[in-house]
Each structure stands twice: as structure tokens, then as C-alpha cells.
Amino acid sequence: MAVEKPNHTQTVPGWAAYDSSGKIAPYIFKRRENGVNDVTIKVLYCGICHTDLHHVKNDWGITMYPVVPGHEITGVITKVGSNVKNFKVGDRVGVGCLAASCLECEFCKSSQENYCDQIQFTYNGIFWDGSITYGGYSKMLVADHRYVVHVPDNLPMDAAAPLLCAGITVFSPMKDSQLLESPGKMVGIVGLGGLGHVAVKMAKAFGHHVTVISTSPSKEKEARQRLGADGFIVSTNEEQMLRGKRTLDVILDTVSAKHSLGPILELLKVNGTLVVVGAPDRPMDLPSFPLIFGKRAVKGSMTGGMKETQEMMDVCGKHNITCDVELIEPDQINEALDRLARNDVRYRFVIDIAGRSKL
Numbered sequence: 001m002a003v004e005k006p007n008h009t010q011t012v013p014g015w016a017a018y019d020s021s022g023k024i025a026p027y028i029f030k031r032r033e034n035g036v037n038d039v040t041i042k043v044l045y046c047g048i049c050h051t052d053l054h055h056v057k058n059d060w061g062i063t064m065y066p067v068v069p070g071h072e073i074t075g076v077i078t079k080v081g082s083n084v085k086n087f088k089v090g091d092r093v094g095v096g097c098l099a100a101s102c103l104e105c106e107f108c109k110s111s112q113e114n115y116c117d118q119i120q121f122t123y124n125g126i127f128w129d130g131s132i133t134y135g136g137y138s139k140m141l142v143a144d145h146r147y148v149v150h151v152p153d154n155l156p157m158d159a160a161a162p163l164l165c166a167g168i169t170v171f172s173p174m175k176d177s178q179l180l181e182s183p184g185k186m187v188g189i190v191g192l193g194g195l196g197h198v199a200v201k202m203a204k205a206f207g208h209h210v211t212v213i214s215t216s217p218s219k220e221k222e223a224r225q226r227l228g229a230d231g232f233i234v235s236t237n238e239e240q241m242l243r244g245k246r247t248l249d250v251i252l253d254t255v256s257a258k259h260s261l262g263p264i265l266e267l268l269k270v271n272g273t274l275v276v277v278g279a280p281d282r283p284m285d286l287p288s289f290p291l292i293f294g295k296r297a298v299k300g301s302m303t304g305g306m307k308e309t310q311e312m313m314d315v316c317g318k319h320n321i322t323c324d325v326e327l328i329e330p331d332q333i334n335e336a337l338d339r340l341a342r343n344d345v346r347y348r349f350v351i352d353i354a355g356r357s358k359l
Contacts, residue, residue: 012139016066071136102117169195249268
């Protein structure tokens with residue numbers, strides 16, 4: 001279903017899934033020429049997100065094959081268009097989930113492009129010219145500069161790559177919940193995976209008391225000693241859940257598997273807020289009583305706008321926040337996806353696209 005246009009003259013090697021088996025194989029395709037608003041990026045690293053797993057297997061029924069995944073991209077600019085003033089050749093940059101939006105709606109004009117109803121994503125989307133977008137599992141990327149951010153010089157490019165999705169996904173609801181400017185809150189993080197471990201780091205850097213909520217007792221030592229969490233609740237332990245009742249101001253739920261929100265809501269104080277950022281492929285249970293009797297709110301959040309994404313990168317540079325990553329070569333992508341499906345990663349796979357680890 002590949003759609004290419006006459007100006008797609010640049011041959012690019014990459015890696016794609018060709019069908020719902022989800023198996024990744026080499027794929028040669030074309031990218032557009034660098035336009036007046038574009039930057040061309042030599043891809044150095046690309047993180048593997050749980051969304052990639054859903055797309056390659058067509059779990060959501062929307063995949064256009066062949067699909068080149070990847071929306072946690074870091075690299076170096078090699079070319080800039082004539083209208084581009086805020087980037088130059090040699091800049092360290094990142095590209096996250098967004099490739100295009102309408103630029104005219106209230107959300108685009110208020111730097112919330114991620115909520116534009118015409119949003120198109122970095123892969124498996126339809127760009128302005130009608131071509132299908134291909135992601136960061138590739139050697140090179142052409143991106144509109146309005147959807148590109150600077151990577152702070154002090155952050156390593158491999159460990160910074162997952163910030164472009166995992167980082168902004170947890171940063172945005174924290175900012176929305178006033179956690180950046182109001183330290184001392186009781187914050188809960190459900191799940192200690194790719195999103196959860198970054199959320200713990202951010203919440204601690206912003207001065208909050210952080211409790212990890214997990215089904216895995218074995219993760220307590222990691223949460224407390226390595227990531228700095230103050231508390232740990234095993235969600236299957238009724239006694240621990242009872243002790244944690246009405247203790248938290250805000251909870252971020254990062255879990256991508258189906259689960260009930262009822263027990264988690266009971267951990268919130270009156271007027272507390274639960275923000276769902278994980279994306280289970282089946283509906284979650286939401287009982288009414290924990291909402292009603294605690295005057296609690298449940299809301300969702302999806303990545304962030306471009307201004308907010310740059311702010312997130314700058315904040316991570318200030319606090320030296322990065323993701324804990326396991327670096328792999330492109331020929332290990334299938335193994336990594338299989339392990340990701342089993343939650344066997346601490347905490348994010350990152351593909352060494354440019355082979356820099358061999359240098």
C-alpha cells in the first residue's frame with residue numbers, strides 16, 4: 001500500500017513489517033526531497049515503543065503495510081530548507097509522534113497540535129502530499145521543521161530517544177496537573193515500564209513523594225533503590241492497597257494491559273485525579289462508586305504539542321533525565337519486539353540505526 005509521489009526521489013534503507021505477522025525485515029523505499037520547510041535528518045537512534053508492537057501486528061486494525069515503525073527518533077540535521085530559521089546543519093534533534101497537522105485549528109494555534117483532528121503521525125499516517133509516512137526504523141528522515149525539537153547537548157542521543165514519546169507522554173499530564181511548579185504532592189505511578197520509569201524520575205525531579213503501584217513485588221527494590229521511589233504498593237496485595245487508600249493526589253496510569261481502574265481510584269484522596277496514558281487494546285473497567293464517593297476525576301492524555309515537547313526536552317536536560325535503555329542492532333528488532341510483548345525489557349529498547357556502538 002506504499003504511496004510515493006514524484007518528488008520522492010531519495011532512496012532510503014529501512015526496516016518494515018510487511019503483514020500482520022509483525023515480523024520486521026529490510027525494506028528499501030523513497031522519501032521526499034527536502035522542501036522549503038523541511039529538515040533532513042541522519043537517524044542515529046530510534047526507540048521501540050509499545051505502539052510499534054500494536055502497529056506491526058495490526059492490533060488496532062489501522063495498519064497500512066508495509067509499515068516502517070518508529071517515533072522516538074534522534075539524529076543530526078544534514079540539510080535545511082530555505083524557510084527554516086531555528087535549525088542548522090549539524091544540530092542534534094529529535095522527532096516524536098507528530099508529522100503533520102492542519103496548522104489552522106484552535107489546537108494547532110495553541111500549541112496542542114497533538115489534539116488536532118487532522119493530525120498525522122510519523123509513521124502509518126498520510127502526509128500533506130498524500131504519501132504514507134514512514135518512521136524512524138530507517139537511515140534517514142525528512143521532516144517538517146515545525147515537528148522537530150532540539151536535543152540538549154548534555155543528553156546522550158540513545159537514552160534521549162524514548163523521551164520523544166515516553167517522556168512527553170508522562171510530562172504533559174504532570175504539567176497539566178501543576179506538578180512542575182507545586183512540589184510536595186503525593187504522586188502515584190501505575191506500572192514500572194517504559195513510561196513508568198521515566199514518570200518516576202520526572203516526579204522525583206519535580207520534588208514530589210512518589211509511590212509506584214505494580215503487580216510485581218520483584219520490582220520494589222528497583223523502584224526504590226535505583227529510581228528513587230518513596231513508596232511501593234503491590235496492587236494484588238489487599239492489605240497494601242487498603243493502607244494506601246486516600247493517600248495520593250495524582251495518579252498516572254501507564255499500563256497498556258486491560259485492568260480495572262476501581263482499586264486504583266481508591267488510592268486517591270478526595271478530589272484526586274487519575275490520568276490514563278497507557279493504551280490497552282480492550283476497554284478498562286470503571287466502576288462508579290470510587291468516583292462518586294471520592295469526588296474523583298479520570299482523564300486521558302496523549303503525548304504533547306511541539307512547544308511542550310521542546311519544554312520537556314529542556315527540562316530533561318536541566319535535570320539530566322534520560323531513559324534507561326537497552327541498545328540493540330537492527331537485526332535484533334524482531335527479538336526485541338518479542339521480548340517487549342513479554343515485558344522483558346528494562347526499560348526501553350533503542351535501535352542503533354547508525355551503528356555508532358560499533359565505532
